[in-house]
Amino acid sequence: MQQRAIETRSSVIEGASKVFERAGYGNASLSEISTQSEVTKGALYFHFKSKEEIALAVIEAQHARSREAGDKVTSRGDKALPTILECCRVFGQQLLDDVVVRAGIRLTFEASVFDADVTGPYQDWAETMTQMTAQGQREGDIKAEVDPADFARYLVASFTGVQMVSNVLTGRQDVMERIRQMWDFMLPAVAVDPSRWNTEELFAARA
């Protein structure tokens, strides 16, 4: 894609995210997205065939940003167990800081409305966390009897629910503290030595 096309696409994704985050899929209009993106309706239709296509592009951009943040954490080469915790902390922070991430998550929950297949991101994270859990076992931090795939699925599902209920009840005001508490409730089941991992320290370090 030419530089200008990339910039226009990116403006639409940013603008659409603001609209989707505020109004949800059903109530978002292409006029609003055009205004919010500062992209004419003509240019909008040149890049996207429909509101559904824009929504899918936002979900894709959200997942790309989360993956990127996750890859940055995993590339540090720290041990797997604290890396999994740090991924959760970073995703929580993204929900607070990045409107594209918030919009993508809202659209994922609303995906049934526009018949999108949103299994990909869940499966992608479940697979990554399965591998990290197995690595944590090889490093002696995660109990050998834990089934990596079962724990990964539980972690992804639990994180999904924790941030969602935090959003419903507090507009995500308590999301970081609830994610930290999630780990307090998980560590005794999975860590060889739960007392070795102080979630308050791990979450405060880069907060």
Place this chain on the structure above:
Amino acid sequence: MQQRAIETRSSVIEGASKVFERAGYGNASLSEISTQSEVTKGALYFHFKSKEEIALAVIEAQHARSREAGDKVTSRGDKALPTILECCRVFGQQLLDDVVVRAGIRLTFEASVFDADVTGPYQDWAETMTQMTAQGQREGDIKAEVDPADFARYLVASFTGVQMVSNVLTGRQDVMERIRQMWDFMLPAVAVDPSRWNTEELFAARA
């Protein structure tokens, strides 16, 4: 309400649940709801002002059914910890058996579309589970250092995510097994003696 009005309302809630569960809030039409309920549009409008009002009635009916099922479990007078597990098992079973429950949960996730306040059911369950956790502490089954409100919030959030991700990835085919596994991952953090509670037995007993 007269008997006939109650019956009509109940038919609408059943019929609307089938439509909402299949199509979601945005794609559900009042014509379809009328057809599915076998209630004329005239009668539909007599009882409900709008699609939104029907959706709110479905959410209310879902929460009433879940509460009723929960109350039935708690009224047995068993100890609190196995009662909390049994509540989770029963709610999972309701998601499989009861279209009104499935529709209510789907509408709760989509509630942002129609600006409904869905904090009530989450808070209601969090409060009930807070009390049950405190009772489990008095009975010596739940660790004294667990904060009942924090655990209750985590349990409600985690359950929400577990059943939601099971729905996205398997159409809820594995929901009972994932709820059981959730408890395997929770018990070591909260139970005084985790080995005392065999989740496979507890979930198989009445399954």
